[in-house]
Amino acid sequence: MLPALLWLARLHDLSVAIADLGDYSPSELRSEYDPCDRAIRINSRVIAKLDSPAVPGLLAHAVAHELYHHLEHCAGIRPSANRANRERLADRFAREMLAFPA
Secondary structure (H helix, E strand, O other), X not given: OHHHHHHHHXXXXXXXXXXXXXXXXXXXXXXXXXXXXXXXXXXXXXXXXXOHHHHHHHHHHHHHHHHHHHHXXXXXXXXXXXHHHHHHHHXXXXXHHHHOOO
C-alpha cells in the first residue's frame, strides 16, 4: 500500500520525506503536512522508536493522514472548524485508505 500512497502524493505534486520534527512530549508528532512547501514530513524520532516491521505501516498511515490534510487545504474536503475533529477525520481517512487492497 505504501507505494500506491507515495504515487498518490506525487500525483498531487507533494514530496514525502523523513525529517526530525522535534520532541513534543508528552504528545507525539508523527507527521506534518506543509502546504507552502507542498510536503509531507514523517518524524524520524517516531520511526527510531519502532521495530523495523512496523515502519512501513507507520509510513503508509502517515502519508494517508497527511493526504487528507492536503485535500482539506486544496478544497477537496471541507475542513472541520475543530482541530481535534480534523485529526480524528484524518486518522479515519488513513485507516480507510489502508483497508483497500494496493
